[in-house]
Amino acid sequence: MVAFSLFDSLVAAVQLYAIIDPLGAIPLLVSVPDYEKMMNKFLRLVAVTVPLLLLLFAFAGPFIFYVFSININDFRVAGGIILLIIAIDVLREGTPKTMGINPEDYVIVPIITPMLVGPGAITSVMVMVTYYNIFSVITAVLIASLATYITMKYSVYLVKLIGNNTLKIFARFFSLIIASWAIQLIASGIINIVKAI
Numbered sequence: 119m120v121a122f123s124l125f126d127s128l129v130a131a132v133q134l135y136a137i138i139d140p141l142g143a144i145p146l147l148v149s150v151p152d153y154e155k156m157m158n159k160f161l162r163l164v165a166v167t168v169p170l171l172l173l174l175f176a177f178a179g180p181f182i183f184y185v186f187s188i189n190i191n192d193f194r195v196a197g198g199i200i201l202l203i204i205a206i207d208v209l210r211e212g213t214p215k216t217m218g219i220n221p222e223d224y225v226i227v228p229i230i231t232p233m234l235v236g237p238g239a240i241t242s243v244m245v246m247v248t249y250y251n252i253f254s255v256i257t258a259v260l261i262a263s264l265a266t267y268i269t270m271k272y273s274v275y276l277v278k279l280i281g282n283n284t285l286k287i288f289a290r291f292f293s294l295i296i297a298s299w300a301i302q303l304i305a306s307g308i309i310n311i312v313k314a315i
Contacts, residue, residue, distance in 0.1 A: 122253045130246050130258035131265070133299055136292040137201065137238045138168070138262060140269040142208055147273060154274055163230055164270050169263035171235040172243050176255050179244035190248050191310040197241035198303030204238045205297035209290050234266065238296070245303060 120126075147153055147160075183190060246255045269276075 120251045122251045126250045126254040127257035130250055131261035134242055134258055134262035135265050136295040137242050138234050138266050139292055140266045141288045143233050144273045161271055164267050167230050168235055168266055169259055172259045175240045176243040176247050179247050191307040194303045194307030197245050198300045200241055201238050201296055201300035205293040208293035
């Protein structure tokens with residue numbers, strides 16, 4: 119069993135934060151009418167829902183593999199493809215359009231999921247528990263969730279300070295990190311599948 123590693127936790131937290139991509143969500147959030155008035159309610163939901171959902175799938179991941187007889191290498195390839203699609207989507211559009219999020223229709227909870235805790239983040243934590251110690255993953259989830267909360271808390275100030283266009287540039291940069299990890303997952307899964315033949 120892999121031992122707990124703070125370094126692994128920090129690496130996983132950065133990867134997870136990039137996939138959650140709260141910076142990319144801010145331009146959509148601030149476009150919602152009366153966003154500043156609903157800020158406190160929204161922040162409470164972010165503080166509770168984001169880490170709970172991520173931890174739920176982190177712990178349920180191995181059980182899901184067992185119940186559905188899923189091979190982890192197959193899952194890595196599938197998860198890598200999903201992450202790669204999301205990364206390309208963000209790189210081209212500036213936001214994950216494949217999520218189907220329209221801030222006019224989905225105001226609070228759907229923005230948290232599937233916008234923040236979507237297929238990419240869910241896939242990531244399920245794969246991470248196959249790479250890292252479970253306590254490293256828990257620590258990573260808590261760090262990424264805290265960073266997401268802080269980003270959301272100061273979202274209005276960030277928009278006023280650097281503007282929507284700069285935030286989209288950051289989102290596109292993070293998409294490159296997501297794409298790199300996606301390629302790594304796909305390559306690792308394919309190599310292990312070939313070795314098992």
